[in-house]
Amino acid sequence: MSQFDYPEAETASRHSETQLTETPASHRSNRGWRASFASVLLGASVATTGAYIAWNPSSPLRQQAQAQLPPTSIAQAQNVPIRDxxxxxxxxxxxxxxxxxxxxxxxxxxxxxxxxxxxxxxxxxxxxxxxxxxxxxxxxxxxxxxxxxxxxxxxxxxxxxxxxxxxxxxxxxxxxxxxxxxxxxxxxxxxxxxxxxxxxxxxxxxxxxxxxxxxxxxxxxxxxxxxxxxxxxxxxxxxxxxxxxxxxxxxxxxxxxxxxxxxxxxxxxxxxxxxxxxxxxxxxxxxxxxxxxxxxxxxxxxxxxxxxxxxSVQHPYLGVQMVTLTPDVKQDINSNPESDLNVTEDEGVLVVRVVSDSPAAKAGIRAGDIVRSINGQTITKANELQNVVEQSQVGSNLQVQLRRAGQDVNLTVQPGAYPVDNSDQQG
Known part of the structure; x- marks a missing residue:
């Protein structure tokens, strides 16, 4: 078996098998080759006619064929863009x-x-x-x-x-x-x-x-x-x-x-x-x-x-470190002896750490909380949370829905101005 796969060859083989099934050797007759010969002649006739239509724009057949096409199709066929x-x-x-x-x-x-x-x-x-x-x-x-x-x-x-x-x-x-x-x-x-x-x-x-x-x-x-x-x-x-x-x-x-x-x-x-x-x-x-x-x-x-x-530019931020939850991430965190977190959810954005005296800390967000939505928008990935916060305004109200120890918690957070010299915060 070759390492390459040739679907065209497989298709041809299947067609051959179908023809043999539909026309067994025991039922071949003169009608078979006459029909085949007629088909060949018919195909040649169609090809010749098609060539005439394409070659002669004024032919009645071409005009009739164009009349059956929508005007947009004709325009598209005549103005096919060719890439430089x-x-x-x-x-x-x-x-x-x-x-x-x-x-x-x-x-x-x-x-x-x-x-x-x-x-x-x-x-x-x-x-x-x-x-x-x-x-x-x-x-x-x-x-x-x-x-x-x-x-x-x-x-x-x-x-x-x-x-x-x-x-x-x-x-x-x-x-x-x-x-x-x-x-x-x-x-x-x-x-x-x-x-x-x-x-x-x-x-x-x-x-x-x-x-x-x-x-x-x-x-x-x-x-x-x-x-x-x-x-x-x-x-x-x-x-x-x-x-x-x-x-x-x-x-x-x-x-x-x-x-x-x-x-x-x-x-x-x-x-x-x-x-x-x-x-x-x-x-x-x-x-x-x-x-x-x-x-x-x-x-x-x-x-x-x-x-x-x-x-200058003011970037809103909450002051949390976060990670997108998956079943594998959940298992890694729960099996880590140095982790203080006990994750019970398989999806959402897990708050890993809350920066002290940050907007998130002042609003009551804790490490281990799982963000499920902000202002009614479902959050499943860390970058989605970051984008929502980035598009907000410093001092505006964000309604945050969390899961904490299996319970729903709703908090209001006011983003602060992102501290440029602190590079370990993402949201």
Whole structure:
């Protein structure tokens, strides 16, 4: 038996068996081959007629056949779109001028350790420890970005410009323009840079809620200092949570793509086949190949608008660590001798820890509680809870339904402002 399966061959065999069953050898006669010959002639006649109809548009048969078709079918048949085999080239030519390189630099000061300033320590080393003044060095980083307005608003990643003293934007035509950071949000890794320039080329933005796995994905950026690099692939998945990606301090549902993304691609656009931005390239898995992640452009638009108008973004949070419950997770927790939790449910979102003095703690949520719904919306996964909280407002009321020791508990929680410097909270 071959390791390959040929369904066409199996289908042909089954047809042969059916014909033998319907026409046993003992009943073959002249009528059989005459009928077969007539069928062949009939088939040739149909084929010839069909060729005539197709070849002669004015033939009565063709006009009669078209009359039996709906007008839309005729129009569709006459206007079948044919994909340009060089559509990626067209995308790059149209979008490339709006993709920029971002050179960010920051000054790092290294002070002499305080212990070396102790005279007793210097005496112990015979005065051989030099007491130098604090030294400074400049760190430089390269990232990508794309222009969203003709007056110079540029989207990039927060980590590209984090802590930078100076930002220089390099256009594809070689122009270098000094930029300034309008706002940066490390929670979603979105930043906005502004340059004082007009009539700049811009990108078109898509609706990232409509993308589907399997669609084309095109990345443009400056990986490893190689300017204007283009890579292409597909959308591998959508809705990857920060825990899936391994970036627990981010509150995003990522787009996964196999278009090659490398250091320096960060902040650059991920495009669809029409050249519209569907995401911002932001992360890769160092332990894998062909797995990159982008921030959905709908999230980027929401965050960038707040950065432009307010300079910062407030993220609501409850102050809990949580995990999506499954029968396996339940068994692992209950069989762990170091766990203080006794899980009785097979689904929902388990509160593993409540941060002290957090909104959740003030509302009475406890470790071991299982969140079943918020404001009437059923919650079955941790990222669903995080998304509901993220879409709420600081200080608003959230009606939370819990299961606690087999009983239903209803609480009202008011989300607080997410503390950016605390990276171990997810909701």
């Amino acid at each position: 085999p060089n559509f990626i080239t067209s995308v790059v030519q149209n979008v490339g001028p709006a993709v920029v390189r971002i050179d960010a630099s920051r000054t790092v000061r290294s002070a002499v350790p305080e212990a070396f300033r102790d005279p007793r320590l210097r005496q112990f080393f015979g005065g051989r420890v030099p007491l130098q003044e604090p030294s400074e060095r400049v760190q430089r980083g390269v990232g990508s970005g794309f222009i969203v307005s003709q007056d110079g608003q540029i989207i990039t990643n927060a980590h590209v410009v984090a802590g930078s003293d100076t930002v220089e934007v390099v256009l594809k035509d070689g122009r270098r323009i000094e930029g300034r950071v309008v706002g940066s949000d490390p929670v979603t890794d979105v930043a906005v840079v502004k340059v004082d320039e007009t009539n700049l080329p811009t990108v078109k933005l898509s609706n990232s809620d409509q993308i589907q796995p399997g669609q084309w994905a095109i990345a443009i950026g400056n990986p490893l200092g190689l300017d204007n690099t283009v890579t292409a692939g597909i959308i591998s998945a959508t809705g990857r949570s920060s825990s899936d990606v391994g970036i627990s301090d981010k509150r995003i549902d990522f787009i996964q793509t196999d278009a090659a993304i490398n250091p320096g691609n960060s902040g650059g656009p991920l495009l669809n086949e029409r050249g519209e931005v569907i995401g911002v390239n932001t992360a890769i898995r160092a332990d894998a190949q062909g797995i990159g992640f982008a921030i959905p452009i709908n999230t980027v638009q929401r965050i960038s608008n707040e950065l432009i108008t307010k300079g």
